[in-house]
Amino acid sequence: MAITIQIKLNENLYLRDPQDTKLGRKIIQNSILLIDEIGFEDFTFKKLADRINSTEASVYRYFENKHLLLVYLLCWYWEWVKFRIEFNTINIEDPHQRLRVAIETLVESSQSNPSVDFVDEEVLHRIVIAEGSKAYHTKWVDKENKKGFFTTYKALCKTLADCISAINPRFAYPRALASTLLEMSNQQAHFARHLPSLTEITMENGNLIQVKQLLETFAFGLLAIT
């Protein structure tokens, strides 16, 4: 007996729900590991199939192409983050505290869903940092937005924006600040690792706490004054 937290994603993301079958779960699990290892550009369904002792065509039964597989993984991640933020901020009245907890949850990559063993959340977070922006930097953005692929991300942005407006109703850019915080959390981690002169965040002793402080400085700094 246990409570399991199942993540259900937009049906248009896949041809066959990968969570339903053994092969599907192997595809998710190993695509996360493989993309992390070799990067999204070098990642192919052929390489993935070889890794799981299956074939290219079998993978194509689940996902139309590798881009949609990536979007699936990113949706999975944001859905999980959104759940955790909602969970962690429930019953917290003070919007300052809500925003603080939301930011903390956002940068806490390691926390994993115990009921889903085929997703390594920490590795997935690395993928979000390294490849996340590729979800909406394509010529299909508008079509995919219409299909609802970015609904969770937008909802997450709204949650943060509502906090922001509650803290300071006179602040003119709640949604822009919210999306900037979401983007920064990954961007600055990416810079810390690859282009360190673009940020004060360092890789030493885990940049988790540093990113959290950075985001808090930005958010509360902007909201303190009108």
Next chain:
Amino acid sequence: MAITIQIKLNENLYLRDPQDTKLGRKIIQNSILLIDEIGFEDFTFKKLADRINSTEASVYRYFENKHLLLVYLLCWYWEWVKFRIEFNTINIEDPHQRLRVAIETLVESSQSNPSVDFVDEEVLHRIVIAEGSKAYHTKWVDKENKKGFFTTYKALCKTLADCISAINPRFAYPRALASTLLEMSNQQAHFARHLPSLTEITMENGNLIQVKQLLETFAFGLLAIT
């Protein structure tokens, strides 16, 4: 008689300097237009070659692959922005005013270099907005960073960071704020166009002035308090 402003880029970006030959300049000019039209994923050297009545192999003489061509274009853009910011802020002493002018220059995409007629700066700016992040979101970032491909971008970030530190020496994240402003200027424009609920910026009557105000609010809002 006229002063011409020539942009010289890192030699490792190309196999043969495209600015030196007629074909090279046609490659630059038409790759900008073609990437803008069909997006970077669909862009191929074959399609480009057909468009300029040349061949794939001829294009390969100038650029190792399409990724390096994109990085070349992005470097071109940032080099031009950097020049304009330096030019526009020269002799301005007050760091507030320097930062204000820098932000304004940053969002002024339309201003073009009269001595280079084969680059449409406005179209190029659209490419930077849509595809810019792909420059350093690859598994080659570190190698390309070592080759100096991001030197200009980093220098631009430093210029802004120095302004920021001059305005408020006690602000703990000058470089992170600088890189965030650089990224935001394109990101928020991208959101305005494709995912409008993520920002207050709208597409109506040109989002130029709006992005400028947004960036100023962020920058000066964070620097006003300690």
Next chain:
DNA sequence: GATTCTTGATAGTAAAACTATTTAAAGGTG
């Protein structure tokens, strides 16, 4: 126990990404 339905394997095609070789043109030298 036959049949439909699902799932995975095999074998292919088309296009993209890149190379090697050949041909043409330009530039300089005796």
Next chain:
DNA sequence: CACCTTTAAATAGTTTTACTATCAAGAATC
């Protein structure tokens, strides 16, 4: 200006990626 050298560009490939069509085996249903 004929010859040689150098460089640019075209032709014709190969390999890899992305994707499809067909087929076979096994499970579920009637």
